[in-house]
Amino acid sequence: MRLVLRGITKRFGSVVANESISLTVEPGEIHCLLGENGAGKSTLMNVLYGLYKADEGEIELDGEVQHFTGPGDAMAAGIGMVHQHFMLIPVFTVAENVMLGNESTGFAGTLDLDASRERVTEISERFGFHVDPDALVEDLPVGVQQRVEIIKALSRDAELLVFDEPTAVLTPQETDELMEIMRQLKEAGKAIVFITHKLREVRAVADRITVIRLGKVVGEADPKASNVELASMMVGRPVELVVHKDAPTLGADALVVKDLRVVDLAGHKQVDGLSFTIRAGEVLAVAGVQGNGQTELTEALLGLQDDVSGSIVLDGIELVGRSTRKILDSGVGFIPEDRQVDGLVPQFTIAENLMLNRSFKSPFVKSGNLRIGALREFAEVKLKEYDVRARDIDSLAGNLSGGNQQKVVVARELSRDLRLLVAAQPTRGVDVGSIEFIHKQIVATRDSGIPVLVVSTELDEVVALADRIMVLYRGQVVGIVPADTPRETLGLMMTGERPKDLKDVVA
Amino acid sequence: MSTVTTPTPAESGGLAPDPAVVARKGSGAKKLPIIFGVISALLAIVLLRSGHTGDTTFQLSAETDFVTLPDIVVPSMLTAWLMVLVCVALTAESVRRMLAHTPQPIWIPIAFALAWMTGFLSWAAADERIRVVSLFAGAVALAIPLIFGALGGVLGERAGVVNIAIDGQLLFGAFAAAIAASTTGSPWAGLVAAAVAGALVALVLGLFAITYLVDQVIVGVVLNVLVIGLTNFLFRQVLTPNAQTLNAPEGFNRLPIPILGEIPLVGPIFFRQTALVYVLYAVVALVAFGLYRTRWGLRVRAVGEHPKAADTVGIKVNLTRYRTILLAGAIAGMGGAYYTLVSVNQFNRELTSGAGYIALAAVIFGKWDPIRATLAALLFGFATNLGGVLSAIGSPVPTQFMLMLPYLVTIFAVAGLVGRSRPPAAVGIPYQQQ
Secondary structure (H helix, E strand, O other), X not given: OOEEEEEEEEXXXXXXXXXXXXEEEOOOOXXXXXXXXXXXXXXXXXXXXXXXXXXXXXXXXXXXXEOOOOHHHHHHOOEEEEOOOOOOOOOOEHHHHHHOOXXXXXXXXXXXXXXXXXXXXXXXXXXXXXXXXXXXXXXXXXXXXXXXXXXXXXXXXXXXXXXXXXXXXXXXXXXXXXXXXXXXXXXXXXXXXXXXXXXHHHHHHOOXXXXXXXXXXXXXXXXXXXXXXXXXXXXXXXXXXXXXXXXXXXXXXXXXXXXXXXXXXXXXXXXXXXXXXXEOOOEXXXXXOXXXXXXXXXXXXXXXXXXXXXXXXXXXXXXXXXXHHHHHHOOEEEEOOOHHHHHOOOOOEHHHHHOHXXXXXXXXXXXXXXXXXXXXXXXXXXXXXXXXXXXXXXOEHHHOOHHHHHHHHHHHHHOOOOOEEEEEOOOOOOOHHHHHHHHHHHHHHHHOOOOEEEEOOOHHHHHHHOOEXXXXXXXXXXXEEEOOOOHHHHHHHOOOOOOOOOOOOOO | OOOOEOOOOOOOOOOOOOHHHHHHHHHHHHHHHHHHHXXXXXXXXXXXXXXXXXXEEEEOOOOOOOOOOOOEEEEHHHHHHHXXXXXXXXXXXXXXXXXXXXXXXXXXXXXXXXXHHHHHHHHHOOOOEEEHHHHHHHHHHHHHHHHHHHHHHHHHHHOOOOOOOHHHHHHHHHHHHHHHHHHHOOHHHHHHHHHHHHHHHHHHHHHHHHHOOOOHHHHHHHHHHHHHHHHHHHHHHHHOOOHHHHXXXXXXXXXXXXXXXXXXXXXXXXXXXXXXXXHHHHHHHHHHHHHHHEHHHHHHHHHHHOHHHHHHOOOOHHHHHHHHHHHHHHHHHHHHHHHHHHHOOOOOOOOOOOHHHHHHHHHHHOOOOHHHHHHHHHHHHHHHHHHHHHHHOXXXXXXXXXXXXXXXXXXXXXXXXXXXXOOOOXXXXXXXXX
């Protein structure tokens, strides 16, 4: 099916999310939409899918102009969408999810589950998906859930498939598998739109690339173009993709973790006997597929977990058993993995968010009262220093873009006297420009002699920042390896396998 | 896509089980043995403090039965103590399972409840006669409005709308049924009017909760109070002066079913009831079947779990919610007819006395499942009837305590026994589309 978008414009109030975007997608082609977070890619696809109504422009499928009033129309016309946040119902089985909205029924509207099971099995076998139609979706790994989304689209005979940031939640292995699936679908003659901001993936599968910036098409790019060329087009200025850092100047052992165990509320061991050391002026990056104990590790360091045993010694002081406030006061800075939940109060202003970890004593509080003058002065300075793009310090944190929100968190955490920085997923959902900035700040922290623990599920980020890499699998250390370890080896270690000739490095 | 307000269970980490739910599962295992221990001890203390002599008669058949089962006569105290032993044994088994981390099967609480109840009744009705059939038949009758109400609650919440207004729907249903049955002389017209009245209350709930995005709990509570005020006003101004023409409804008569009604024990309990009860059986079956086996039910559940996902496959979320909540209101309204067409045969102010809230408890105790909620409502009906029966035979338990019984059971059941329960993920959250 051939898709033509002509002059699509979509406004939200005074904000123009898409400005006169035109695009053609041919059958049997993977067309990449490349752009930063907030460039308007998802908005465009939601217009295509009937979730939003375009203010101007038209959608044409195989030469016919379409007038979608909702996703139902788009699906009927042969458009299938694999959403960034899966549109699956966790407590339903695969078969139920696939049939929802398109149910085959018997007498008096009774569900014909067998028909749906058959459909799932048939599609699943055709593309080698290995999906059990009777499994509950919530019990499936994320990668398999995504295949259920694909099956859902294919079961409705979709000829055009839209993948909206599909790799954001996948492991490197799952990403490779998805790329293979996309190639197969292309072979089967489907037209594919692939939305992403990850350059490696674009270059791996794209037949054509359209780059979008600030709601406008800035041009087509050659799939053979270099990463730097693509990134510069995406951001609109030359960017550095490599983090420049000198060899570390190592000090004494600063953070010593011994035999750390964390048991969660359900009684499962999430961190199981971790021991490692970070020296002053060193970045230890933790690699691993999400859910292998990273969250619990960082929370244990901050005193946010209840059932912790073992020892965490920072500059000679035992942290296990201390309250979170005492741990913060002893100089631990924390960039939490989900800024929306743990990093910021979205309904507070930037200034208020900047004092969240110092809400008891000076400089911002004096005998129980806020020192608003001091806070405002501080906030003004940090806004400039950290290049937070906001109207002023009274803007609500919730209204900022992801990158600017994260800069507020980083500014708050780095503007105290630190003895340890814990950064969990420091650049998740952050635009390329801000990533560059935040990485520089982390390296600067390390260069000032502070030990840094970085947790990231993005292998690129781990490799870029690390002096040493610790790979976690099911709460245990697979190995602690040098930063120049090949990606393949790291990828293998992330599945829990330890290469035979591997030697741990001690800093 | 931030313009759509929905819960996103799949924020980056995939659809992991809710940690809060898992946590409750962890602590739930200890609850059962503790509760068992406490109430076993309670029974033992009662027996020690006030012993009785004599025998207790359990009468298993009504006098009119075709097949008559013999009465069972047992020595009161001996039986009671025997049952305490059984309770202690079951508690020990439950403790063993807790320590061994094996699951607690459903037969343990059931056996425990039976043993405890038998022991308690032998003691309370020493030298008296317990009519087992009428104890249970009465429980079924008293549970009718609760079951209707609970079904209304289950339906609403499964579609994502908290139906706190059950009590208002019951009360308004009762009111409408009284007037319609009085003016037409037909209880069936009364039943239809009750359904319409319940749906009307639900429509107001839907208007505020779905269209105007007002907090559903607040709207529900306000609606309950509004209906109380409205019916009180109309009762005084309209019904009382015209009591003969407007508040003398033709009720449902007892309608035994020929063959089924003659089955020993089961027959008199379930099949010698009024037509309203048979309607209820059909409604329970239809709701349970519809919710799990039909396209309609799949869509209702989808809308209550993840409305955005439902929207992306072309299901009209708010329309589905409206239709479901109207149906839920109609069902709850039919429960109100029980008061004016079966139980009292005339409307009185606030005659539901908060039954809607007990129905709501049954929804939670029943884990948002129509069959389980029905069983929960039956349990509350039983507790209510037990209080009445024991007061009537003049048992040593103070009447005030017996009146508290259903509410105590509610608190125990909802707080103590509902181990792991997971409400529909999107319940109480309005869906807004760009």
